[in-house]
Amino acid sequence: xxxxxxxxxxxxxxxxxxxxxxxxxxxxxxxxxxxxxxxxxxxxxxxxxxxxxxxxxxxxxxxxxxxxxxxxxxxxxxxxxxxxxxxxxxxxxxxxxxxxxxxxxx
Numbered sequence: 617x618x619x620x621x622x623x624x625x626x627x628x629x630x631x632x633x634x635x636x637x638x639x640x641x642x643x644x645x646x647x648x649x650x651x652x653x654x655x656x657x658x659x660x661x662x663x664x665x666x667x668x669x670x671x672x673x674x675x676x677x678x679x680x681x682x683x684x685x686x687x688x689x690x691x692x693x694x695x696x697x698x699x700x701x702x703x704x705x706x707x708x709x710x711x712x713x714x715x716x717x718x719x720x721x722x
Contacts, residue, residue, distance in 0.1 A: 651703040
C-alpha cells in the first residue's frame, strides 16, 4: 500500500531554525543557484535536521511544494511569482560602472 506524505510546518527551536537557514543559504551560494531554490529538510527521530533534497529549479505550479512552503510563511502564489521575477530583474539589471576620479577631467 502507498502512504501519502504531507508537508507540514514545524515549530523549531530558534537555534535549529537558524542552523537550517544558514545551511540553506550556504548551499544556495555553493550550488550556484540563482533567484530561487527549494531545500527540503527532514528531522530524524533524534531531532537532528537532515537535508533531503536541494532543488535549484523547483516548479512554479500553483500546487507545487515551493508554493506550499511559501504559504507557511504567509505568501500566496502571486507573491511567489512576483518575488522570483523581482530577484531575476535585480540580477539582470545593468550594474553602475564606477568611474575613477580624474578619468573624465574632474
